[in-house]
Amino acid sequence: MKxxxxxxxxxxxxxxxxxxxxxxxxxxxxxxxxxxxxxxNCGLPYYIGEIIPKRDKLFVQTPQSFGKRFNIDVRxxxxxxxIDRQAKTVTIRDLKTGSDYTETYDKLVLSPxxxxxxxxxxxxxxxQIFTLRTVSDTDKIKSYLDENPVKRAVVIGAGFIGLxxxxxxxxxxxxxxxxxxxxxxxxxxxxxxxxxxxxxFREKKVGLYLNQxxxxxDRVGGNLIxxxxxxxxxxxxxxxxxxxxxxxxxxxxxxxxxxxxxxGIKVNEYLQTSDPDIYAVGDAIEFVSPxxxxxxxxxxxxxxxxxxxxxxxxxxxxxTERYKGSIGTAIAKVFDLTVGTTGASAAxxxxxxxxFAESITHSGSHAGYYPGADTLTLKIxxxxxxxxxxxxxxxGRDGVDKRTDLLASVIRTGGTIADLTxxxxxxxxxxxxxxxxxxxxxxxxxxxxxxxxxxxxxxxLKSILDSDTSVQLIDVRSPSEVAGGSIQGAVNIPVDDxxxxxxxxxxxKPTVIYCAIGLRGYLASRILLQSGYSxxxxxxxxxxxxxxxxxxxxxxxxxxAEVLV
Numbered sequence: 001m002k003x004x005x006x007x008x009x010x011x012x013x014x015x016x017x018x019x020x021x022x023x024x025x026x027x028x029x030x031x032x033x034x035x036x037x038x039x040x041n042c043g044l045p046y047y048i049g050e051i052i053p054k055r056d057k058l059f060v061q062t063p064q065s066f067g068k069r070f071n072i073d074v075r076x077x078x079x080x081x082x083i084d085r086q087a088k089t090v091t092i093r094d095l096k097t098g099s100d101y102t103e104t105y106d107k108l109v110l111s112p113x114x115x116x117x118x119x120x121x122x123x124x125x126x127x128q129i130f131t132l133r134t135v136s137d138t139d140k141i142k143s144y145l146d147e148n149p150v151k152r153a154v155v156i157g158a159g160f161i162g163l164x165x166x167x168x169x170x171x172x173x174x175x176x177x178x179x180x181x182x183x184x185x186x187x188x189x190x191x192x193x194x195x196x197x198x199x200x201f202r203e204k205k206v207g208l209y210l211n212q213x214x215x216x217x218d219r220v221g222g223n224l225i226x227x228x229x230x231x232x233x234x235x236x237x238x239x240x241x242x243x244x245x246x247x248x249x250x251x252x253x254x255x256x257x258x259x260x261x262x263x264g265i266k267v268n269e270y271l272q273t274s275d276p277d278i279y280a281v282g283d284a285i286e287f288v289s290p291x292x293x294x295x296x297x298x299x300x301x302x303x304x305x306x307x308x309x310x311x312x313x314x315x316x317x318x319x320t321e322r323y324k325g326s327i328g329t330a331i332a333k334v335f336d337l338t339v340g341t342t343g344a345s346a347a348x349x350x351x352x353x354x355x356f357a358e359s360i361t362h363s364g365s366h367a368g369y370y371p372g373a374d375t376l377t378l379k380i381x382x383x384x385x386x387x388x389x390x391x392x393x394x395x396g397r398d399g400v401d402k403r404t405d406l407l408a409s410v411i412r413t414g415g416t417i418a419d420l421t422x423x424x425x426x427x428x429x430x431x432x433x434x435x436x437x438x439x440x441x442x443x444x445x446x447x448x449x450x451x452x453x454x455x456x457x458x459x460x461l462k463s464i465l466d467s468d469t470s471v472q473l474i475d476v477r478s479p480s481e482v483a484g485g486s487i488q489g490a491v492n493i494p495v496d497d498x499x500x501x502x503x504x505x506x507x508x509k510p511t512v513i514y515c516a517i518g519l520r521g522y523l524a525s526r527i528l529l530q531s532g533y534s535x536x537x538x539x540x541x542x543x544x545x546x547x548x549x550x551x552x553x554x555x556x557x558x559x560x561a562e563v564l565v
Contacts, residue, residue, distance in 0.1 A: 002027040003315060004090055004103055006080045006251070007111030008037030010301045011282030013066065014308030015109050020070040022316040028072045029103060031092060033079035036135050037063050042301060044138045045161065048145065049168025058135065083108070083255035085275055107277055107315050110252055110265060111308075114245035114283035114299055123217030128224050129239040132165060144238065151175060152559060154226045154236040156214055158185035160332045162242035163197075167335050169240075170206055177207030177234055177557050179214060179226070184553070186339060188328065190346045192360055192458065192541060193379055193393045195548040197334055198555070204335050207234075207557035223561045235561040245299055247284040260286030264297040270319040271311045279315065281307035290325040291344045291390055291411065292352045298326045329408040336397055340404030343391030343411040346381055357384040359444045359455060360541030362517040363437035365399040370429035374398055377541075378441045380407070380420075387416035387449055392441075399432070406438045417445040444518070453525050456512055456537040458549050464512075465489065472509045476524040477516055477543070487514065487546060495520045498527055507533055514539035514546070 003019060003026055005012045016030050030037065038061040046052045067074040075092075081100070082091035089102045116131040118124065130141050144150070153169045155162050158180035170176045178185070178201070184194035185208070201208040212228045217239070219225070226234040247264040258274035260266040264286030271279050282304040289296040303326040313321045329342040349356045358381045364373040376396035382389050392407030394400045410419045420442025427434055435443070447453045456464075464471055465487075475486050476495040486492070493501050495515065505511060511533060515521040521538040528536045539546060 001025075001315075002104065002106045003029070003109065004105040004107075005030045005109040005111060006090070007113055007282065008032040008034075008074075009039065009041065009111070009113065009282075010304035011113070011308050012109065012111035013038040013061070014305045015111065015281060015312050016072050016308075017066075017070050018309045018312035019315065020072060022312055024071075026316075028070075029105075030072055030074050031078045031080050031090075032063075032074070032076045033095065034134055034136065035063075035076050037061065037066060037074060037076060039135055041133075044132060044135070045164040045168045048132075048138060048142050048165070049171045051168065051171065058138075080251060083251065083278075085255060085278070088277065105277075107279065109311060109315075110273070110278065110280040110284065111282045111304075112248040112251060112284045115248045116241065116245055117243045118241060119243065121214060121216055123219070124241075126217055126219070126224055126239075128237065129217065129241060131241045132161060133245070141238075141240070145172065148237070150237040152234075152236050153177075153238040153240065154179060154234050155240045155242060156226075157242035157244060158182070158208075158210075159242060159244060160186065160330060162240070163334045164332060165240050165242060166206060167333065169238075170204065170335070174238075175207075175557070175559070177209065177559075179209045179212050179228060179234075181211070181213045183211050185210075186332070186341075187347070188330065188345055189339060189341045189393045189395075190358075190379055190381075192545050192549055193339065193341075193377065193395050195551075195553060196377060196395050197337060197339060198553045199548060199551070200335055200337050202555045206335075206555065208553075208555040210554045212554075220561060225561065232556070233561075234557075235559050245283070247286075247297060249284050252280070252284070260295050260297075262286045262295055262297045266295075267323075269322040270314045271307060271323050272314075272319070279311045281311050287323065287325050289327070289344075290414075291327055292348065292354060294352050296325075296328075298328055300326065300328070300330060302326075302329070327408060327411050329404065331401055331404055337395060338397065338400035340394045340400045341392070342404055342408040343389065344381060345391055345393070349381060349390060354390070355384065356381045356390055357445070357448055357455075358382075358457065358540070359441065359448060360518070360545050361437065361441045361444050362541065362544055363440050364433060365396055365437075366431050367429035367433045372398075372430075376400065376403065376437045377545075378403065378407075378437055380441050380445060382417055382445055384449065387418060387445070389415055389417065389420065394437075399437075403436075403438050406436075417442050417449060421446055444522075447522070453522055454537045455540040457540050458546050461512060461539060461546075462550065470509055472506060472511050474505060474511060474513050474524070475515075475543075476513060476520050481516060481543075485543070485547060487543070490514070495524045495527075498524055499531075502528075502531055505533070510535040510537070512537050512539060515542050517542040517544050 063074040077095040265280040331340040381391040473490040475490040513521045
């Protein structure tokens with residue numbers, strides 16, 4: 001059997017290695033249009049930021065070592081430019097010589113990856129504007145930083161890679177500003193989680209421009225000027241374009257293979273394309289989401305590696321292993337914070353027309369009496385009828401990865417809110433509390449499902465307060481907490497005094513209760529509901545969430561152009 005693999009890195013390289021372990025006698029050819037076949041994509045920003053000091057640490061295998069260990073014909077700087085499906089041949093361009101030749105195959109694997117989005121903006125070809133996707137991109141950025149007096153950087157796009165680049169440029173001592181067209185950073189997470197990151201930008205004195213798009217790049221007096229659609233102009237010594245990526249499905253499309261609604265290569269459960277002799281893996285494929293049941297695409301190394309293994313198994317054994325899809329579990333370090341996400345966000349669920357409930361909880365990263373405990377914020381989205389967990393997000397300074405993985409495990413197995421309450425975790429005061437933050441999120445959701453409490457989300461409350469004067473808003477925190485800030489129009493009745501002051505609350509008006517994080521609001525709601533009050537809602541996440549989401553989210557900077565003489 002002769003297998004040709006187009007593309008290396010996570011998907012292609014893992015397919016090739018697994019194929020060899022499964023079949024010692026197969027002839028395997030791997031084509032890669034770049035000079036590297038197996039490297040740590042996710043480590044690239046940290047090498048630029050000099051967190052990873054040595055470049056060679058980025059490489060898992062060289063073409064030579066990979067080829068020798070697995071007996072694979074590795075051809076770098078070799079671009080597949082055409083597939084003849086009837087003849088079962090691939091036309092390959094040798095990028096060193098410019099000559100073309102053909103190679104036959106029995107089975108073909110496509111792992112073309114994704115390509116950065118580079119919109120046709122005026123001035124976008126300026127040499128100080130870079131994208132980051134490959135080692136070659138990394139080398140260009142690193143060399144420019146090392147060889148030039150770079151003081152200011154503008155990062156266009158606030159996805160995971162964009163924020164990691166902002167952090168690493170900041171770590172190198174640069175003044176940094178981030179520009180994002182959406183109203184929040186990191187669109188896979190929901191706004192209340194993103195707002196905590198926005199606040200952290202202000203703490204770090206890093207510029208943040210939300211709801212802003214770049215209109216053009218200009219050279220003015222020797223400076224590169226980034227002009228936003230609002231008219232704001234940011235002088236920059238370096239620009240990183242991180243607007244996003246799209247599946248590199250051009251070769252597949254030109255070969256007549258079916259693409260999906262995402263423009264990714266459509267594959268079945270065995271990772272076969274519309275041609276049964278051609279498989280596809282990695283960032284370029286479209287599959288059915290296990291959470292929403294709708295077509296989706298993901299740009300993550302973990303799923304690509306798993307797909308490579310499954311693809312190789314199916315090529316050798318004849319389609320015996322199904323790919324179950326990815327739920328989009330991801331994590332990023334953003335300065336001193338960590339943000340994790342898994343499953344579906346509220347925005348995705350709304351877009352797909354899927355009914356859901358949501359809750360926000362704030363808990364300690366470990367036992368409060370043990371030094372160093374910090375706040376972990378969890379937001380979960382779940383089916384209000386079955387309790388099936390649909391999505392979860394975590395942000396904090398410590399323990400985010402552990403809780404994200406717990407949530408992912410429940411979502412992956414089709415688990416419910418009851419599973420969150422039942423999770424048995426490793427507990428000791430330095431690591432958690434007897435009731436872990438994931439358990440607490442489950443308890444709150446369970447109370448919502450059993451109607452022991454009816455939550456109200458911050459955006460719904462804001463809309464009500466803007467238009468409805470009949471709602472009575474009760475702040476059950478202490479007077480000293482209220483002095484530090486409150487929601488306009490709220491009446492302060494501390495929870496411990498509530499039973500003695502029920503006459504201050506009308507039973508004929510809808511009532512919204514809030515406290516600092518939601519716990520005392522829950523206690524107050526239970527008191528009212530059992531005292532004849534029928535329409536009582538508790539603000540999810542409490543004043544902590546309200547304060548974060550209703551404050552100014554952007555953080556403009558004042559940079560003046562330095563005229564070069």
